[in-house]
Amino acid sequence: MTKIDYIQSDGTRITVDAAPGDTVMSAAIAADVDGIVGECGGNMMCATCHVYVDEAPAARLPAMTDDEDQMLACTEAPRTALSRLGCQLPTDEPMVVTVPGIPT
Amino acid sequence: MKPDTTVVIVGAGQGGFQVAASLRERGHAGPVVLVGDEPGLPYQRPPLSKNFLLHAETQTELRPRSFYERRDIELRHARVGSIDRFGRRVRLADGHTLAYDHLVLATGARNRTPPIEGVTLDGVVQVRTRDDAERLRARLSAASHLAIIGAGFIGMEVAAVGARTGITTTVIEALHRPMARSVSVATSTHIADLHRAQGTTLRMGRTVVRLDGDDTGAVTGVRLHDGTLVPADLVVVGVGVAPAVELATDAGIDVGDGIRVDAHLATSDPHVSAIGDCAEFPNTHTGTRTRLESIQNAVDQARCLAARLTGTPAPYTAVPWFWTEQFSTKLQIAGIGQGHDDSTVLGDPATGSFSTLLFKDELLTAVESVNAPADHTAARRILAFDRPLRREETAVDGFSLAQWAGGRQRRGQDRTVAPQDAVDARLGHTADVH
Known part of the structure; x- marks a missing residue:
């Protein structure tokens, strides 16, 4: 089990024990974390699992693929240097991510 | 609609789930009942013809049980027998009734079964539900020759799984190229080449005459109209779907190629709406009435409807x-x-x-x-x-x-x-x- 911390737009911090094989997206859905939708089921089709990675062993994060890079062009919240798709991030290492608030 | 009214949603697929979730997100306070005829929590179907066939641990549930509990969304496992529009209630097959102020039909679609001799032989399967996909996964691990009837999205996705697992794979299609109803020649040609490069045989422009079986009732092959036989110990039939409209039809709600709705997704009964695969709606992108089978359409129509039911109506215009x-x-x-x-x-x-x-x-x-x-x-x-x-x-x-x-x-x-x-x-x- 690896601890993943999700900080939500209202400041709430939720700590989730991710199971082996989980991604940041699937662990959030399994733990009912608001704001991570995962509409396409982790296929890099929808960009609804956008997160900002605040604290992570950066060297150990998988490099961003071209596909992820291109899908990040259609996130609802602004893309920053910390932006990743949760479905592309394994949970082998503890991590703190911020879940973007959605402008209405 | 008053905030304390009861919304009953028939169909717990992606669209039905999303209506319930969006109603709560938008602050709807009245009861929300999500009725599904499959056991377990609502799940997503796209992986069923892809990763789920390869990896048993593929996650399919849309949300954990706590999601529904926290939001007070009642999950009801039942088949709906009929709609009493005048009494505003649905009758469940188990004899119970559910009263509604607003009814949402998110009944989806069912696989078409072609009228082919031998289609009931052992080893002839379809993919719609998670149970179907589990059975197919078990059969894939034992099969040596896979034949797929129908080169639509589902057929081609299953073909890719077959080739990847090393099974001799053949796709049979009456039209002259894969996914011909959905994509252009250029795209279709590219996808066809991908499959051929992986060793899959594409028999395009061929119709099936019958399925052959042995004396135990197990399928042995697919006989084509040109006389050839495609040997197969596993046949997947993927020849499209028909919208599940019977409840609406029986209740006297207008039905065309699907349950007919207006730009706001209301049926001919203002207390009943329909969304997703089962709904025939005015499509602003084509200028025609269409029915779309997609996650995007189910989810966006669900959100559009939830917005109307919570007081911010807007016509459905999302890009498919x-x-x-x-x-x-x-x-x-x-x-x-x-x-x-x-x-x-x-x-x-x-x-x-x-x-x-x-x-x-x-x-x-x-x-x-x-x-x-x-x-x-x-x-x-x-x-x-x-x-x-x-x-x-x-x-x-x-x-x-x-x-x-x-x-x-x-x-x-x-x-x-x-x-x-x-x-x-x-x-x-x-x-x-x-």
């Missing part, structure tokens, strides 16, 4: 999009390309990454992107603009969908009718997503 994945090749489609009269290709198909732009009457109607997500996301924005992209504008050297979309947005020319639509335009879906 679709995807399929075969052999790690990602095909993403924005818009509706059927009936196009011209096309142009951006990029070089030989590189495995390109987009096909489809036009009708000189205007862009759809973009099919193969391993080109930037084109796809740009296309979704462009197709939501008021001012369509003209074919001649794409005929310049170095034309890029992303640049064109960005340029129009900077100039503020993606003027749309309402703020809600402006958000749709940017995001490709409705505003209440979180």
Whole structure:
């Protein structure tokens, strides 16, 4: 089990024990974390699992693929240097991510 | 609708689930009952013809049980027998009744079974439910010759799984190319080549005469009209679906090619709405009434309906999009390309990454992107603009969908009718997503 911390737009911090094989997206859905939708089921089709990675062993994060890079062009919240798709991030290492608030 | 009213949703697939979730997100306080006829929590279907067949641990549940508990969404496992529109209640097959103030039909679709001799033999299967997919996965591990009848999205996705697991795989299709009803010749040809390169045999333009079986009742092959036999110990039938409209029909609600709804997704009964695969709606992108079978359509119609039921009605205008994945090749489609009269290709198909732009009457109607997500996301924005992209504008050297979309947005020319639509335009879906 690896601890993943999700900080939500209202400041709430939720700590989730991710199971082996989980991604940041699937662990959030399994733990009912608001704001991570995962509409396409982790296929890099929808960009609804956008997160900002605040604290992570950066060297150990998988490099961003071209596909992820291109899908990040259609996130609802602004893309920053910390932006990743949760479905592309394994949970082998503890991590703190911020879940973007959605402008209405 | 008053805030304390009861909404009953029939069908706990992606659309039904999303109506319930969006109602709560928008603050609806009355009872929300989600009725599904399959056991377990609501789940997503797209993986069932892809990863789920390869990896038993593939997660399919849309949300854990706590999601429904926290939001007070009642999950009811039951089959709905009939609708009493005048008493505003549904009768469940188990004898119970559920009263509603508003009823949502999200009944989806059912697989068509072709009237072919031998279709009930052992080893002839279809994929619709998670149970179906589990059975297919077990059979795939034991099969040596897989035949797939129907080269639509599902058929081709299953074919990719078959080839990947090393089974001799043959796809049989009456039309002359894969996914012919959904995609252009250029895209279809590229996908067909991918499958052939993996050793799959495509028998296009062939119809099935019957399925042969042995004396134990197990399928042994597929007999084609040209007399040839495709040996098979596993046959997957994927010849399309029919909308589940019986409840509506029996209740006297208008039905065409699906349950007929207006731009606000209301049926001929104002207390009943319909969304997703089962609904025939006025499509602002084609100017015709259509029925779409896609996650995007189910989810966006669910959000549109939840917005209306919570007091912010807006007509349904979301840009349709679709995807399929075969052999790690990602095909993403924005818009509706059927009936196009011209096309142009951006990029070089030989590189495995390109987009096909489809036009009708000189205007862009759809973009099919193969391993080109930037084109796809740009296309979704462009197709939501008021001012369509003209074919001649794409005929310049170095034309890029992303640049064109960005340029129009900077100039503020993606003027749309309402703020809600402006958000749709940017995001490709409705505003209440979180």
